[in-house]
Amino acid sequence: MITEEKKEQNIKMARKFLADQKLIRQYMHGKITLETLKEHGIKFERVI
Amino acid sequence: MELSSKGLYKVTFHELDNIYSFKTKNDIHYEVGFSSAMSYFGGDDAKEYLGSIYNMAFFLKSTQREPFDPEVRNTVDVILQHFFLDTKKSLLYVCDTLDKKEYKHLMKFNKWYFDSRYKDNVAKKDESVTDQDGITYYSTLLFHNQNSFRLQLFQAHHDFIDSLRNK
Numbered sequence: 001m002i003t004e005e006k007k008e009q010n011i012k013m014a015r016k017f018l019a020d021q022k023l024i025r026q027y028m029h030g031k032i033t034l035e036t037l038k039e040h041g042i043k044f045e046r047v048i
Numbered sequence: 049m050e051l052s053s054k055g056l057y058k059v060t061f062h063e064l065d066n067i068y069s070f071k072t073k074n075d076i077h078y079e080v081g082f083s084s085a086m087s088y089f090g091g092d093d094a095k096e097y098l099g100s101i102y103n104m105a106f107f108l109k110s111t112q113r114e115p116f117d118p119e120v121r122n123t124v125d126v127i128l129q130h131f132f133l134d135t136k137k138s139l140l141y142v143c144d145t146l147d148k149k150e151y152k153h154l155m156k157f158n159k160w161y162f163d164s165r166y167k168d169n170v171a172k173k174d175e176s177v178t179d180q181d182g183i184t185y186y187s188t189l190l191f192h193n194q195n196s197f198r199l200q201l202f203q204a205h206h207d208f209i210d211s212l213r214n215k
Contacts, residue, residue: 002207010211013088017142017208018215021103024083025146028107034065044066044081047102047137048051048130 051130057123069109070123077109078120080127085140089204098204099136099197101189121160128190129166138191138201142209145183154186161190169193173202175209185212 002010023040026032037043051059057070059080068080085101086092106124114120131137143153161172170190178184189205191198 007211010207011215014208014211014215017085017088018212020083021142021144022146024103024105025144028105041087042083044083044105045102046061046063046066047082048061048068048127048133 051126056119056126059123059127068127072114072117072120074115074117075110076112076114076117078123079105079107079109080124081105081107082131088140088208094204097197097200099138099191099195099201100134101138101140101201102131103140121163124160125164125166128164128170132166132170132190132192135192135194136197138189138195140205141188141190143186145185150184150186154188157188161188171198173205175206177209177213179213179215185209 020040020042023032023037023042027034027037034044050061051068057072059068059070061068066081069078071077082102082104085103086094086098089098089101108114128139131139141157143150143157161167164170169192171193173189173191174187175189176184176186187205187209189201191201195201
């Protein structure tokens, strides 16, 4: 059973996710820089 | 770091930006970046019961359009094969809705997955939800078959996608 507090938190995270996706898309199209992405807390990582 | 395999494009890792890149025979330049998705799932503390979840961004850096080149997909395939060598890593994909072609993106993603070499070791779990504005979000979670967190991952993925309904 998911609590109301958890539900609110999930919605907040969903909004953040959508905003971040928009920023990544802007970066992909060269409209913003990697620095701007970093300022919004989005950092690419070494995974391999 | 470089990844190379016969017939595939050489992938180079750029330490400064943490981005993987490769160039095709047509001189088209692609980049692949992985960003942590843990902040959407309770932060790094959740790694204890979810492992590490990432988003992958794959983008064309060149201005010209690429003629169809199957080696592009095969090269991304190899990157993902290496990504999933760590069985506790998983990949969250949500189809872009901004261009209103989300279903088309889903079909393309599915084709890439079913044609991939990593699919024998990596499973996918699909979720979708339609919000109050009628926008449908299609999402896929890719995870290694041996990922011991998969049951928790299913629930977290479901809750996350469900929250897009009321965002």
